[in-house]
Amino acid sequence: MFQALADPTRRRMIERLSRGSASVSELAEPFKMSLPAIVQHLQVLEQSGLVTTQKVGRVRTCTIDTGALSMAEKWINDRRIGWEHRLDRLGAFLDALPSGLDKPAK
């Protein structure tokens, strides 16, 4: 999923889709590259679960899946919170130390 978000083109596609569903050609419109290139990006986004698509007639409509976005968000948040809690605990620990001691490594 982070792999899918790694490419700037795909991120712009996500931005576009966050403002509303779009067909493949609508998605492709702002980009200079060929349509197959867009379709390939779209496949990556779809496989990552970030985007779902459904075809009606000859038009494929693409929609963001915010659930998948939440997962990525959660992973980052967990690391950040983990680190910040650790800093809190360290702070409390240091506060509780009798003065005159050196800070522990690791």
Place this chain on the structure above:
Amino acid sequence: MFQALADPTRRRMIERLSRGSASVSELAEPFKMSLPAIVQHLQVLEQSGLVTTQKVGRVRTCTIDTGALSMAEKWINDRRIGWEHRLDRLGAFLDALPSGLDKPAK
């Protein structure tokens, strides 16, 4: 930055660092690969701003930068919220429609 998070090895390194700072060799320890490979990943993480390092004597100590993590988190959150608000507005619009039109029953 998403590019940096795209690699599983680098994500594991972030996970490790979210539990506390570490030297390069400590970071490398859980992995099968050679130390230079780890250093290369570390450089990517550093250039992305996700990790900061400082060298004292011959050991380099690596630390997470949660500010950078927050940025990635914010980007994702903005897209998600954007989409969800859009759904809200659509819902309100459909609710405000005069009856007799083709709209989902609520």
Place this chain on the structure above:
DNA sequence: TCAATACCTAAGTGAATGCTTAAGTGATTT
């Protein structure tokens, strides 16, 4: 029915990525 539309598939290419091994560099220990 004919042709345009909207998308899909395949094959190829050049550049970037993720490793490796080998050979340093500078700090610390003996």
Place this chain on the structure above:
DNA sequence: AAATCACTTAAGCATTCACTTAGGTATTGA
């Protein structure tokens, strides 16, 4: 001073990536 430790740097190599062009398949409007 010599050996060890903790990285660093450099070069090379296989794979993956982000495209491209060329050709194909349903759908649909005239």
